[in-house]
Amino acid sequence: MKSKELADRLREVILNGTWVANTNFKDQIQDMDFQGANRSLAGRNSIGLLSQHIHYYIAGVLKAFQTGQLTIRDKFSFDFPPFESQQQWKDFQESFWKDTEALAQIIQAMPDADLGEAFIDPKYGHMQRNIDGLIEHSYYHLGQVALLKKMIAQQNGVD
Amino acid sequence: MATIAHFISQMQEIQAGKPWIGSSYERKLAEVDPSLVYVRPTPKLKSIAALISHLTLWREEAVLKIKTGQGSKTDACIENWLPDKELQAQGWNSIWAAYQQSFTDLISSLKGKEDSFLQQTYYDTDFKGEYTYQWLLDGILQHDVYHLGQLGLIIKHLKE
Numbered sequence: 001m002k003s004k005e006l007a008d009r010l011r012e013v014i015l016n017g018t019w020v021a022n023t024n025f026k027d028q029i030q031d032m033d034f035q036g037a038n039r040s041l042a043g044r045n046s047i048g049l050l051s052q053h054i055h056y057y058i059a060g061v062l063k064a065f066q067t068g069q070l071t072i073r074d075k076f077s078f079d080f081p082p083f084e085s086q087q088q089w090k091d092f093q094e095s096f097w098k099d100t101e102a103l104a105q106i107i108q109a110m111p112d113a114d115l116g117e118a119f120i121d122p123k124y125g126h127m128q129r130n131i132d133g134l135i136e137h138s139y140y141h142l143g144q145v146a147l148l149k150k151m152i153a154q155q156n157g158v159d
Numbered sequence: 160m161a162t163i164a165h166f167i168s169q170m171q172e173i174q175a176g177k178p179w180i181g182s183s184y185e186r187k188l189a190e191v192d193p194s195l196v197y198v199r200p201t202p203k204l205k206s207i208a209a210l211i212s213h214l215t216l217w218r219e220e221a222v223l224k225i226k227t228g229q230g231s232k233t234d235a236c237i238e239n240w241l242p243d244k245e246l247q248a249q250g251w252n253s254i255w256a257a258y259q260q261s262f263t264d265l266i267s268s269l270k271g272k273e274d275s276f277l278q279q280t281y282y283d284t285d286f287k288g289e290y291t292y293q294w295l296l297d298g299i300l301q302h303d304v305y306h307l308g309q310l311g312l313i314i315k316h317l318k319e
Contacts, residue, residue: 009297019286020301022234042319044312133179136169139301140180143308147204151316154201 002115006131007108013138014058014100021142025051026097028145034089038082039152045078047148048089050141052080055096057134062103070120107131162274166296167266173303174262180304187310188255191317196251197243200316207313208246210306211258213239218261221299225268225292230284265299 011017014025029037029051037048045053060072083089115128124130172178175185188207196207205213216238220230232238246254269276277293 005293009301013301020298021305042316044315136301136304137180139305140308143305144312147309147312150204151201154203 002112002128003110004108006115006128006135007104009135010100010104010107010131010138013135013142014054015097020139021146023142023146025054025138025142025145026093028142028149030093032089032149034083034086036152037089041148041151041155044148045144046082047145047152048083048092049078049080050145050148051096052092053077054138054141055092055099056080057137058103059095059099061130061134062099062106064120065103065106068120070124163269163272163277163296166300167269169300170262170266170303173300173307178307180307181311184303184307184310187307187314191314193251195317196254197247198317199243200313204313205240206243206246207310207317208251208254209240209243210310210313212241212246212249212254214303214306215254215258215261217299217302218258218265221295222261222264222268224281224283224295225265228280229282233285269296 009017012019012024016026017024018027029047032047034048037051038046040046040049056072056077060070064070064072083092110127115131116126119125119127119130169178173180173183175183177183188211191207196211199206216232220232224230241249277296278291280289280291281295282288283290283295
C-alpha cells in the first residue's frame with residue numbers, strides 16, 4: 001500500500017500528475033523543441049539541463065536498485081552538453097519516461113516493510129527517505145521548469 | 160517511515176532551516192527588498208507577494224481539513240491567486256505574518272497526533288473525494304518545495 005503510494009507520487013511528478021502543481025515534467029517538456037530546451041535565460045540552467053539533472057538521479061537510483069551499487073555523484077549531476085537535434089531531445093525524453101516507470105514499478109513491488117530498510121548502504125538512510133527526497137527534488141526543479149517555460153514563451157511572444 | 164514528526168521536520172527545514180535542497184523560504188526572502196515583492200518578473204508571472212499568499216491559502220486549507228475533515232476552497236477560488244490590488248491593500252507585512260501564522264497553525268494542528276492519523280481520510284473539496292491525510296501532507300510539502308524552486312528564480316530575475 002505505502003509502496004504503491006510512493007510509486008504513484010513518483011509517476012505524478014514526472015509522468016502524469018496534476019494534484020500538486022497542475023503539471024508534471026512530461027506535460028511541461030514533451031511539446032518543446034530542442035532549441036527551446038537548450039535555451040538559457042540570463043545564464044540560468046536551461047530546461048533541457050534541468051530535465052537531464054532530474055533524470056540523472058532517477059536513472060542512478062534505478063540502476064542502484066538493479067545492481068546494488070550507487071554510482072551517481074552530485075558533482076556530475078549537471079554535466080550535460082546541449083541537445084544537438086530534435087531526435088536526441090526526443091530520445092532523451094523517452095529514456096526519462098521509461099526509466100521513471102521502471103523505477104516506479106520496482107518501488108511498487110517492494111513490500112512496505114522494506115521501505116524502512118537501508119538504501120544500498122546505511123550511510124544513505126533508508127529507502128523511503130531516499131525516494132521521498134527524489135520526489136521532492138523533482139518538484140523543486142519542476143517548479144523552475146514551469147517558470148522558465150513561461151518566461152521563454154513570453155519572450156517569444158507566444159503567451 | 161513517513162511519520163508526522165518527519166513531516167514537521169521537513170516543513171521546518173523548508174520554512175526556516177537548512178533544507179538539503181538549498182535555501183529556506185525565510186533565507187531567500189531575507190534577500191528581497193520589500194519594494195520588489197509586488198513586482199511581477201514578467202507581466203504574466205506572479206509576484207512574490209502573490210506566491211506567498213497562495214501558499215498561505217493552501218496551508219490554511221490543510222489546517223481546516225485536519226480540524227474538520229473537509230476543506231472549503233478549490234483551485235478556481237479568487238483567494239488562490241489574489242489580484243495585485245488586493246495584495247497591495249493587504250500590505251507585505253500582513254501577507255508575511257499570515258504566511259508565518261499558517262505555518263505555526265499547521266504544525267500545531269499536527270502535534271500530539273499519532274501516526275495512524277495519516278491513514279484517516281478527509282473530503283477534498285477540490286478533487287471531490289475522500290483522501291488520506293498522508294496524501295494531503297505529502298501534497299503540501301511537495302507544493303511548498305515546487306514554489307521554493309520558483310522563488311529563487313524570481314528573486315534572481317527581480318534583482319537583475
